[in-house]
Amino acid sequence: MTDSKYFTTTKKGEIFELKAELNSDKKEKKKEAVKKVIASMTVGKDVSALFPDVVNCMQTDNLELKKLVYLYLMNYAKSQPDMAIMAVNTFVKDCEDPNPLIRALAVRTMGCIRVDKITEYLCEPLRKCLKDEDPYVRKTAAVCVAKLHDINAQLVEDQGFLDTLKDLISDSNPMVVANAVAALSEIAESHPNSNLMDLNPQTINKLLTALNECTEWGQIFILDCLANYTPRDDRESQSICERVTPRLSHANSAVVLSAVKVLMKFMEMLPKDLDYYGTLLKKLAPPLVTLLSAEPELQYVALRNINLIVQRRPEILKHEMKVFFVKYNDPIYVKLEKLDIMIRLASQANIAQVLAELKEYATEVDVDFVRKAVRAIGRCAIKVEQSAERCVSTLLDLIQTKVNYVVQEAIVVIKDIFRKYPNKYESVIATLCENLDSLDEPEARAAMIWIVGEYAERIDNADELLESFLEGFHDESTQVQLQLLTAIVKLFLKKPTETQELVQQVLSLATQDSDNPDLRDRGYIYWRLLSTDPVAAKEVVLAEKPLISEETDLIEPTLLEELICHIGTLASVYHKPPSAFVEGSRGVQHKRLPGSTESGESESPDTASAAAVSDAPPAVIPSQGDLLGDLLNLDLTPPTTTGPPPPASSGMQMGAMDLLGGGLDSLMGDESEPPPIPLRMDTPQSPQLPHQSPSPPDYSPTELGGDLGGSPAIGAGFGAPPAAMPASFSAPVSGGLDDLFDLGGGVGMPMGAYSAPKTVWLPALKAKGLEISGTFARRSGVIQMEMTLTNKAMSVMTDFAIQFNRNSFGLAPAGPLQVLTPLSPNQSIEVTLPLNTVGPVMKMEPLNNLQVAVKNNIDVFYFSCQYPISMLFVEDGKMERQVFLATWKDIPNDSEAQFQIKDCHLSSDAASNKLQGSNIFTIAKRTVDGQDMLYQSMKLTNGIWVLTEMRVQAGNPVYTVSLKCRAAEVSQWVFQSYEAVLKN
């Protein structure tokens, strides 16, 4: 006799039949009937009508029958609450049964019946069962508390079950401990602020003891709970790690992953020079490798997690490159994930191996995989300089295959390689040009056009090539159109004689025939640039480009930290914080990695800021001198190439200055000087520039826009009052332009930068009656020293002159001190002295000290003053997001400084606007649980980048600013600027 017959009864009168059978006297028959009922229930039939009959069968000493009835009850009690009460007596009686199995069964089932009336009766039996002598009953009761809490949280608190549950953590039976931990963790999640799980060293010790004894699943609960604990110091952290490490060799990969999570988290607290730290690193690798022997689905999950771990601590797996080599029969999603990790692990030591593999992958069948493999070769070239040559030749081999998509991918990556290593591999251009016709994807076409434009002077028929693209201009995608426009302008600047027609053609295509605001705007900018000052145009368009970052797709550092705390969970698969995909989840808590104890920072707000400021005096830091050396050399080239290129950008900056002067001058219509190209600026008939056009930096999602990279600087030039424009600029156009520049991030706006009120620098007593008070300001990109000279002496003062001593940032007067009229007694005069930063450099103490000598007809006077470092923040200090991420990661954590800004009541947006006025640019903003994280960058005139993360909690007047900079000693001055800017 088999059970399958239960599924076959489909007759109409079946319910009646069952009813009769259920009321039968024979036990066997009853049991069969209940089975039939449950079979119907499983397939979704409604058998709730049988409720009283089934409940009648409940009073039996046959455990099998009892279980079946309970199964039915759990399913239907909710729909029949009144009748469910009938079962209560039996439950209560069963809870007293001498058989522990029945006691546990009763308490387990009662908890699953989600009917309010029943829960009232549950409390007493539950209380008894929590103290039961049998561990099986206790562990079931522990879970039941969680069930009850979900139905009626208040009841659980009132009845004191939570305290009993806490006591169970010290139970002698590990299974009970595990369930108590699981139940408490879940309850604690819904009360984020309660200290239900107040983990202290004693409880941790108990958990660790239970860990060794309980089932694998219990180990997971306990490990997950441990991960929420923050050890007091590195010694405690080490001892926990030591006791968790044996879990790494568990056969259950879920246990392994939970253990990895605990270790990754607690490792943060261990000093890196500790022997144990190294041992732990070694121990982590084998279990991670083992995870990859699972089924593809689990492999994928494991790889997503390993991807996080590699980003946080690449050293763990640096010798395990081979396990990430792709197997021929891996599913595509595993292959792509492996490829990603391979590139992250690629280094000089293993690059040859990696390249050989990638080359093989590039000839496989799967198109997506092949594309990614080709890209990977390019990324290797950029990441490991020594391999660049080999990568290029590999790519050329691949191009020879003429497989269409391989060729296109290869060209896209070769463009990046050109960017990274200019003037090195141009010999391959000829080969690339041969494949021009086969390119049909926008990205590849754009890349090829970029290459042609960039190296126009070396390609004889560059104009023909570009012209051929121009024929179908309107059918191209925006990406290609923009690139084509830029490339032709480059070509024109390089070979002006032959290409005038071409450039006119493309400009009119872009400005008059296109509906795309980006394209039109870029067209206008070029047009105007070319027509006003070709020299400036050259400097802007052909400027040196910022380097591209070697690491791509990096996860933001704070997000990464959070994800590390969620290793093994869904968050780690999606690479998103839980709050991003759990809607309305109850109280998601943000987890952060504990800080290293090395740096000794306790996060208490009072000491942190004080310490940061007072500890900062240079004398304390031994390596100061070296750093300074770098600082003073003005080209603080970062050790790796991630960073932006300071020299190039400061060159840019000067170019922009020029533009402001020279460019505008010629604009002002010196008619005698013939415009370089006879383009007439009669564009009024062109449609009015759309005001809603997106912000210019969007032109260039990645590297492509590097050539336009100067656009903010152009802004600085043209941002001058529109009134100064020549009349031929009709109103709508200039209005449009104005608008455009506003969108450029408010760069170069004359207002906004904060400047301190004037203070007295040189008191009259010391200078024979001459009093000088002053301040510094940055206006329209020019650093200015604004002074008030007051004559408090009895005689007239004349012949003023000023000179600076050498100083840390090379500040020097850009012109003579303009005091034209003699200063009579009791008279004051306001003088503005523009400054530049090309003067001689010497490190000053403090860093921002400036020693000034002022001469007049009476004597020479010396004084010193301090300038706010925000004066030195340049207008193009907005870093690209990717570069920011890479740089942030690249700067070691120990050069991170943290400050608090108190009593600041601005919203994050207002703060961001205010900071932007002083050239502190907000690159990205993330809101997590009401806390805004602003990522900001600024650049000093000597090319030093400063990166910060500012955390603003709504309603909390204390901001936290974390700051990273390769030249650590500027930190405190940057901090002062923050405070000054935000509070004024």
Place this chain on the structure above:
Amino acid sequence: MISQVFILSSKGDHLIYKDFRGGAGNDIVSIFYEKVTALTGDQPPVVMNHKDIYFVHIRQGGLYWVATTTAGSSPFTITEFLNRLAALVKDYCGSLSEKSVQMNFALIYELLDEIVDYGYIQTTSSDVLKNFIQTEAVTSRPFSLFDLSNVGLFGAETQQSKVAPSSAATRPIQSSREQGGKSEIFVDVIERMTVVIGSNGLLMKADVEGEIRVKCYMSSCSEMRIGLNEEFSIGKSQLRGYGAAVRVDECSFHQAVRLDEFDSHRILRLCPSQGEQTVMQYQLSDDLPSALPFRLFPTIERDNGGRLLMYMKLRCDLPPKSAAINVCATIPVPKGSVSLSQELSSPDQSAELKPQSRAVVWQIARFAGGTQLSALFKLEVPSLSSASMLEVGPVGLSFELPKITATGLQIRFLRLSPIQPGPSQRWVRYVTHSDSYTIRI
């Protein structure tokens, strides 16, 4: 936390549905089925979601084993759990199929109740569970030792059925209880090889993943001792004794294994629970103790008529008394290959062109050690270019090596204590499979 567990047939019929937390509608099952059938091959099928419910599923025995969960939980844990659940159901019901699950639904519900409580996994050990489970399993037909019709060792059709009766696969563990019948224990050493051989013939990568699996049908076995090779060593630096050491890089053990004699004598002690369990897992990369089982010597050229000629010489380097079975070489060929003509060196091989997968599949049922086979394939490929020559390869080999372990791991002895009353049988079986054996051209 697990919210629901359900088992569906491949056609989407509900076989088992258990809600641990309440609150979810019944339509969740059909939503899952729609989603899973809409999946394409290149999407990671790990987690799917519907609003804030997440589905984790595995496929075993032609059935979908699904758990739903909320966001905070770990897909790893749940997948492991589902695998264990499937294994337990198999142990209890004898086999995994739509029919056996349907017949034993009451048993499975009972199991689920003990395994999971309110979404917290309690235990998956059949030793613990047997104390609680009341329902007897129902099998579709009486168990017979001679019923070997659908039995394959490790799921593959082998011609080696004389090696061991693997009828164990279709036997419920409980039946031994009332049958009091045969006590049997099976210890399987299973290894999977991943090999990449470069186009220059050099070995680029060789990995072995292995496991020792115990299937126990003993009613009263208190302890079992499994002795491995004495020279077995773990880790790269450790050397034991002289001669060819049997070495693995890393190994992990089942929780129930006691290792107190492992360091000194390489003995695993455990009290096997009823049913199947993986006692030890290990892996070795790069440093295989023996020669690779297969070498391929390909020659590829175009002939004057524009045809593609592939001359393949395949050598089996196993010891002469051993043999590989079910050897299958898959050779990717250029797209647009129209037809194939072949010359094979012996009659027990076959080869055909599979246009959908763009590959020539060459099959050898049995391949004795120390021998060599060759094949000449001529392919008609219109528009054959030098670039399309690059599309040939890499060759993938799949095979099975019975009675051989690539690492050299052997079971020295298998002792049970106390000595079993009545007849008991102990079986030790070895096999090495190809996981991915790739030869680049």
